[in-house]
Amino acid sequence: MRVLIVRLSSMGDVVQTLPAITDAARSFPEARFDWVVDESFAQVPAWHRSVDAVMPSGLRRWGRNFRNSFRSGEVGAFLKRLREHRYDFVVDLQGEFKSAMIARLAKGRRAGHDRQSAHEWGAHLAYNRRFAVPKGQHSIERMRQLLARALSYSYDESEIDYGIDRSRLPLPPIALPEPFLVFIHSTSWESKNWPELYWRDLTTKATRAGFHIVLPWGTERERERSLRIANGNSRVTVLPELSISEKASIIARAHATVGLDTGLSHIAAALDIPSVTLYGATDPQLVGATGKNQIQVASGFECVKCHETECRYQHPSEFKPACFVEISPERIWSELQTLVEEKASVTKI
Secondary structure, X not given: OEEEEEOOOOHHHHHHHHHHHHHHHHHOOOOEEEEEEEHHHXXXXXXXXXXXXXXXXXXXXXXXXXXXXXXXXXXXXXXXXXXXXXXXXXXXXOOOHHHHHHXXXXXXXXXXXXXXXXXXXXXXXXXXXXXXXXXXOOHHHHHHHHHHHHHOOOOXXXXXXXXXXXXXXXXXXXXXXOOEEEEEOOOOOHHHOOOHHHHHHHHHHHHHOOOEEEEOOOOHHHXXXXXXXXXXXXXXXXXXXXXXXXXXXXXXXXXXXXXXXXXXXXXXXXXXXXXXXXXXXXXXXXXXXXXXXXXXXXXXXXXXXXXXXXXXXXXXXXXXXXXXXXOOHHHXXXXXXXXXXXXXXXXXX
């Protein structure tokens, strides 16, 4: 059996798709899985032990200048590869117009969300078979349900296996101090960013306790943020520019991580690295980092889980996003110490 998975973005969502592939591979050990994914996150599906071909899509980039992309032959090459095989199943796990369009162009029986379940109304029209997957559930569970119904198998809801083959990760490109923590301090949404003064305070607490801190980044703005958080502390390493897989290889060796609702935090959870993850504008019940040894710290602020990309709180506040005022460095340090102590006790056993 040959199956094409369509899940384009974002990084966290792509990571959270992996358990559904594991479920299907357990039910059909002979099956082969190909995956269409946004080119920015193409390294992630390749970590799964049951994924064969990864097809990077430049749809977002092509849309900015489709005529030139088409003339260059890039779009044609993608379509040729997409239609190279006739699949037993083409399953769109995203449920948006762009993913539905790609599913429609592939060869094979197409499956996806029904009208009420799709993220964007109208996407369901691209599928031969449509399934009701109730909203209000965690993203991981929704994708596991959809793929199971499309391929007709059952799975153990209590067990989540991301299926990552660590041998597919590269060796860390730099020497790493021991023991080290990774602080995942930036996201693309301003509303999800814990303030820098809190990160600096937490960094001071952790380095005084004997830890080294490693700070990853993805954009120049995030690199500058890393440097400000490091503030000349000799026990803090600001990483060079790295690929997603190189960052994952470093996270895989961390003692623990502290992070925000962003892709690297989901990678830490997928690798079962003890982690404290902070939530304000987003709901951990729907998108939270899921795995072993995970602590989710959610704000109880009045407009929490707003899902706005920028904080729109109108009343006086110490800083924005206002929902993070109550999540103090002392609280996060206490949660982190609990995780580290639990890891130490398990190691001794």
